[in-house]
Amino acid sequence: MAKRNLYLDTKPVEEAAELYLNALRPVVTIQYETIPVTESLNRVTRHATYAKYSSPLFNASAMDGIAVISERTVAATEVAPVTLKEKEDYIVVDTGDPIHPPYDAVIMAEDLVETKDGVQITASAAPWQHVRPIGEDIVAGEMILPSRHKIRPIDVGVLLSAGITRIEVVKRPRAAIFPTGTEIIEPEDTPREGSIIESNSRMFENMVIEAGGEARRFPPIIDDYEQIRDNIAKAVSEYDMVIVNAGSSAGTEDYTVHVLRELGEVIVHGVAIKPGKPVILAVVEGKPVIGLPGYPVSAYIGFENFVLPVLAMMGQTALKKNEVVTASVSKRLVSSLRHKEYVRVKVGKVGDKMVAAPLARGAGAAMSLVRADGFCVIEQHSEGVEAGEPVQVELYRDKAEVENTVVIIGSHDLILDVAADMMPNLHPGMFVSSTHVGSMGGLMALKRKEAHLAPIHLLDEETGEYNLSYIRRLFGSGKIALIKGVGRTQGILVKKGNPLGIKGIEDLPGCRYVNRQRGAGTRVLFDYKLKQLGIAPEQINGYEREAATHMAVAAAVGSDGADAGMGILSAAKAMDLDFIPVGPEEYDFAVPLEYLELPHIKAFIEILKMDEFYKRLDELGGYTYERAGERILNI
Numbered sequence: 355m356a357k358r359n360l361y362l363d364t365k366p367v368e369e370a371a372e373l374y375l376n377a378l379r380p381v382v383t384i385q386y387e388t389i390p391v392t393e394s395l396n397r398v399t400r401h402a403t404y405a406k407y408s409s410p411l412f413n414a415s416a417m418d419g420i421a422v423i424s425e426r427t428v429a430a431t432e433v434a435p436v437t438l439k440e441k442e443d444y445i446v447v448d449t450g451d452p453i454h455p456p457y458d459a460v461i462m463a464e465d466l467v468e469t470k471d472g473v474q475i476t477a478s479a480a481p482w483q484h485v486r487p488i489g490e491d492i493v494a495g496e497m498i499l500p501s502r503h504k505i506r507p508i509d510v511g512v513l514l515s516a517g518i519t520r521i522e523v524v525k526r527p528r529a530a531i532f533p534t535g536t537e538i539i540e541p542e543d544t545p546r547e548g549s550i551i552e553s554n555s556r557m558f559e560n561m562v563i564e565a566g567g568e569a570r571r572f573p574p575i576i577d578d579y580e581q582i583r584d585n586i587a588k589a590v591s592e593y594d595m596v597i598v599n600a601g602s603s604a605g606t607e608d609y610t611v612h613v614l615r616e617l618g619e620v621i622v623h624g625v626a627i628k629p630g631k632p633v634i635l636a637v638v639e640g641k642p643v644i645g646l647p648g649y650p651v652s653a654y655i656g657f658e659n660f661v662l663p664v665l666a667m668m669g670q671t672a673l674k675k676n677e678v679v680t681a682s683v684s685k686r687l688v689s690s691l692r693h694k695e696y697v698r699v700k701v702g703k704v705g706d707k708m709v710a711a712p713l714a715r716g717a718g719a720a721m722s723l724v725r726a727d728g729f730c731v732i733e734q735h736s737e738g739v740e741a742g743e744p745v746q747v748e749l750y751r752d753k754a755e756v757e758n759t760v761v762i763i764g765s766h767d768l769i770l771d772v773a774a775d776m777m778p779n780l781h782p783g784m785f786v787s788s789t790h791v792g793s794m795g796g797l798m799a800l801k802r803k804e805a806h807l808a809p810i811h812l813l814d815e816e817t818g819e820y821n822l823s824y825i826r827r828l829f830g831s832g833k834i835a836l837i838k839g840v841g842r843t844q845g846i847l848v849k850k851g852n853p854l855g856i857k858g859i860e861d862l863p864g865c866r867y868v869n870r871q872r873g874a875g876t877r878v879l880f881d882y883k884l885k886q887l888g889i890a891p892e893q894i895n896g897y898e899r900e901a902a903t904h905m906a907v908a909a910a911v912g913s914d915g916a917d918a919g920m921g922i923l924s925a926a927k928a929m930d931l932d933f934i935p936v937g938p939e940e941y942d943f944a945v946p947l948e949y950l951e952l953p954h955i956k957a958f959i960e961i962l963k964m965d966e967f968y969k970r971l972d973e974l975g976g977y978t979y980e981r982a983g984e985r986i987l988n989i
């Protein structure tokens with residue numbers, strides 16, 4: 355058996371970063387280049403820069419009007435106007451024109467009365483009024499920008515005004531990026547089982563650029579010791595830093611750490627961070643070489659914690675700081691004492707508090723980063739946080755955007771994605787975020803003031819009525835409204851062509867079923883139908899197997915993980931499955947009255963009444979919407 359690296363030594367994050375930066379400081383040399391000022395945005399100055407010219411370069415008129423000799427205007431008043439003669443007493447000037455002796459003041463055009471002898475003025479002009487003296491803005495020789503200053507658009511303007519056209523700046527650090535792995539294919543190749551589409555290096559490339567560096571991405575290297583070694587050795591001589599992706603942990607073909615031990619010094623292998631544990635921090639020929647884990651979230655978090663500080667050091671910039679807010683976490687988070695954990699969260703403002711809803715925690719869940727508004731850290735010494743406890747969240751988005759987001763928690767339907775897509779188009783700056791925990795879970799979130807709206811479809815088995823009795827029971831009257839949503843058909847999702855010939859719920863015993871979680875409206879309906887038909891849950895193979903959304907059920911049926919599951923028509927269509935209707939149901943929104951008048955909540959309810967929305971529901975198929983957006987207040 356090939357050798358495994360079983361002895362990752364997991365150092366606390368801060369200690370690992372400090373060790374590494376300390377090892378790099380004596381060897382990393384900062385490089386400089388002189389470039390045109392016009393191309394210098396976001397670059398960092400090497401030295402202080404001094405003005406070559408003054409601005410203005412001469413005494414200049416600040417207004418359109420006439421330049422006058424101020425002492426000839428002294429007598430002018432409302433009752434005794436003075437008439438000035440052109441060429442003798444004044445000349446016509448425009449804003450920016452030079453003012454030469456004997457002229458020493460400017461009178462604005464609107465304060466002049468034209469007469470046949472010249473112009474009449476009714477007030478005296480003070481010496482130097484409306485004249486911008488030489489160097490009023492910039493004096494030749496004065497310092498415009500200090501050293502180590504990041505150049506902004508206004509700086510470019512002022513540098514040019516002061517006669518500076520070229521400037522010496524810190525050279526952008528150049529990073530070489532190597533994806534590794536025999537199973538890695540390029541995005542344009544056709545995947546086979548076992549193939550992994552290469553994407554991490556493209557994410558790194560853009561992260562390097564965003565941090566002010568230059569990136570050179572190389573094609574994937576197969577798992578071969580010599581190839582990895584030769585590529586790294588060559589890159590180290592040509593680039594300022596090298597990033598190697600994957601092959602960093604304990605697999606039999608994880609060669610990176612061995613290669614780096616041969617080529618240079620491995621300062622750290624393994625950091626107490628999750629995701630992101632198998633990071634390698636090495637120095638080869640005085641250049642930083644960083645091995646990042648293959649899983650995308652691990653790779654991203656490793657990059658933020660270890661590559662960004664090195665780029666900042668080489669680029670002489672400060673690390674960008676995200677805004678931090680205190681939010682209350684919407685569910686219990688248990689974490690190990692073995693590492694510091696980064697939990698991606700969706701953040702919204704409900705009432706006067708920020709709420710953070712944790713997203714999928716797996717290292718492979720790249721979508722958790724796409725969906726995240728920020729992340730919270732569970733420190734290494736902490737075992738986790740309880741639901742409702744405050745956490746510090748570092749925001750990836752603007753706080754204002756987060757505050758203008760409709761927070762929806764409850765049952766899932768594809769129409770939520772349609773509304774989320776329409777919202778920022780109709781109302782720039784407003785967003786919809788939805789988390790799917792089932793109908794009852796949504797109502798509980800409303801009770802805890804963690805969401806604005808809860809989409810629900812809960813059948814009252816006694817009355818056959820949907821939704822109203824549940825919210826009446828939970829919230830009491832006068833506190834909550836029901837906004838009518840859509841009617842939709844629940845049914846059984848089966849593979850295309852219905853190979854098992856399933857006609858209804860009565861045929862499910864004997865099939866492999868995938869259920870929904872407790873508290874989901876679909877589960878309530880399924881249980882109700884089973885009871886009506888006299889089928890015991892134990893007769894359903896897979897009753898205990900729970901998926902969290904309609905799409906997750908459809909994916910399980912589509913991928914041959916199950917024969918049948920219950921869900922909505924649009925999910926069946928999206929996954930190209932057959933659909934056996936079971937019955938209609940009402941999917942509505944519960945909203946506490948206190949949120950009804952918020953602009954973003956009103957905007958969301960308006961979307962439910964729009965023709966464009968109905969058009970998109972028709973495309974999804976299976977929806978009715980006669981009463982969508984209607985408010986039922988007397989519950």
Ligand SMILES: Nc1nc2c(c(=O)[nH]1)N[C@H]1C(S)=C(S)[C@@H](COP(=O)(O)OP(=O)(O)OC[C@H]3O[C@@H](n4cnc5c(N)ncnc54)[C@H](O)[C@@H]3O)O[C@H]1N2
Pocket residue numbers: 362533534535538550551552553554555599600601602603604605608629630631632646647648649650652717718
């Ligand atoms: N026995 C152990 N197994 C693993 C350990 C461990 O300590 N003991 N650590 C786990 C952890 S934690 C992580 S994180 C991963 C890291 O694995 P590697 O860095 O060695 O990466 P690979 O195994 O080569 O790939 C893993 C996974 O990453 C994705 N990947 C890889 N490269 C790319 C790319 N260029 N673009 C997109 N995605 C990529 C892919 O899904 C791979 O399957 O190891 C655990 N195992």
Ligand code: MOO
Pocket residue numbers: 627628629630631632647649651652717
């Ligand atoms: O470091 Mo791994 O990313 O924990 O999954």
